[in-house]
Amino acid sequence: MQAPLRLIALFYVNFVGFVGFVFFISTAANAATERWERHHVMASPEKTSEVVASSWEGGAWSYSDMSGHFKLLYTQNEASASSESLAQRVYLQWVRTDQAESELVYSIALKEVSSVPTFTFEQPQCIEFDGKACGAFELGATHVFEESSTTFQVEPGGLGQYGLRSVR
The missing domain is CATH 1.20.5 (Single alpha-helices involved in coiled-coils or other helix-helix interfaces)
Structure with a gap:
């Protein structure tokens, strides 16, 4: 047993x-x-086959003893950056501005719209969110192949965190 x-x-x-x-x-x-x-x-776009097509700065963030603003970078593939309707990748960056020189603290691709780039983007519009005047922003986007338009709402969180959803 x-x-x-x-x-x-x-x-x-x-x-x-x-x-x-x-x-x-x-x-x-x-x-x-x-x-x-x-x-x-x-990795910076300069170290890849991407070039910065445009950028935008706005909003505000604070984390621990740091504070600053957000920056969006729109990048395109360097080989075909001359095309007018080239799909773009979007990077959300946290830029520290509470010291003498600004410093990039964190950068992340908005993976939902950048993994397989199929959109071109307009400059974002600040919207009130979570009690902040520019606590989130809306990105107008046009699908490169379908030529349909949509709007994404980006809600930055702590360092390296964000929410993204389609609102229109």
């Missing part, structure tokens, strides 16, 4: 150990991927 119990206990211990190992490896892989993606996103 004790031999089957030992086998069951051994199986249980090995199973729990295996599940724990898989969970640990999965968590470590996700963290490494997230760090790589952030590093990749922080």
